[in-house]
Amino acid sequence: MSRWRIGEHTSVGATNENRQITYTDTCWQLAFQHDSAxxxxQGSLNMLRSAVKRGNRVKLLIGNTSVVPEHVSVRGGHINAMIISKVLKANSNIKEFDSTGVWDWSMVTTTGTQTTLKLRVGEATETADSRVITATEVTWFIxxxxxxxxxxHDKFGTVTSGSKVALRDAVKLGARVRYIMRFDESDSIEVQEADNISINGADIGxxxxxxxxxEPTPGSTADRRFQNNPYWWFTIAATTGSVDMSRWTVGEHTNRGHSSQTANIEWFVNC
Structure with a gap:
């Protein structure tokens, strides 16, 4: 266990203990495995892409690390996976965090490209080896x-299939919710899972x-990379078609802007 003060690069201690653990999440299948190019x-990119467009969750095996990405997008026919649930571990150690307290983030694309970003916890400061681009073999599961x-529904909230009542009722029954946003007429999509949901009549946010x-990686229509001086991208997607966006600098309480857009959205539930 590694503990750091919220909003500061200040360690408040580390401990280690042993506990009995049971692993139960077995509902995954291989969809696509590619080499570093x-x-x-194995599998196929089309199988993976189709599953993403059906709302399925994605898991990656990168080397000896298995991880579920926080955000998935489709660009230029390829899948981009954002991984920001990692903190740097001690060298070659599966049991201990690195004592320096560093976020270890990655953008992984089915082109074989992996781009990293390493930031000190509680600060907007990158480490010396922060931005590394590697060609990486990856196995993708769904x-x-x-x-x-x-x-x-379309960007005005006009229903094109299903019903808002069906989504609202599923939420009230405890369903998990995933949704796909299309901001333009291209084949590019953003896929997210709701962290929390609010209900207002027949609509939800x-x-x-x-x-x-x-930002786009120069010279590629598919690859994405972390921006310099990155910001948190908070969104509220509503069944009215609106997508509200609030941006705050990573590691600082610095407002980077607030805006609203509209999107065609598809909603998926698991219950």
Missing amino acids: GNEL DTRPWRKVLA ATHVRSVSL
């Missing part, structure tokens, strides 16, 4: 739980707070 080894599309700012 993005060449197919979960086999049934995700049902219960609602689709899904809040997602686990994404940071990205």
Whole structure:
């Protein structure tokens, strides 16, 4: 266990203890495995891409690390996965955090490209080896739980399939919610899972707070990378078609802007 003060790069101690652990999450299947150049080894990119568009969750095996990304997008026919749930570990040690307190973030793409960003916890300061681009072999899995599309609407909130009542009722029954946003007429999509959900009559608003700012990688239509001086990208997607966005610098209480857009959104539930 590694503890750091919120909003500061100040350690408040580390401890180690042993506990009995049971592993139960077995509902995954291999969808696509590629080499470091993005060449197919098993499965297919089409299978993975189709599953993402059906609302399925994604898990990656990168080397000896298995991780579920916080944010998935489709760009130029390829899948981008944002991984920001990692803190740097001690060298070659599966049991201990590195004592310096560093976020160890990655953007992974089915082209074989992995781009890292390392920031000191509680600060906007990058480490000396922060931004590294590597060609990486990755295995992509999809979960086999049934995700049902219960609602689709245009950017004005006009229902094109399903119903808002079906989504609202699923939420009231405790369903997990994932949604796909299309901001333009291209095939690019953003896929998120709701961190919390509010209900207002027949409409709902899904809040997602686990994404940071990205930009296109120069020379590529598919790859994305972390921006310099990145910001948290908080969103509220609503069944009215609106997507509200609040941006705050990573490691600082610095407002980077607030805006609203509209999007075509598809809503999926798992229950």
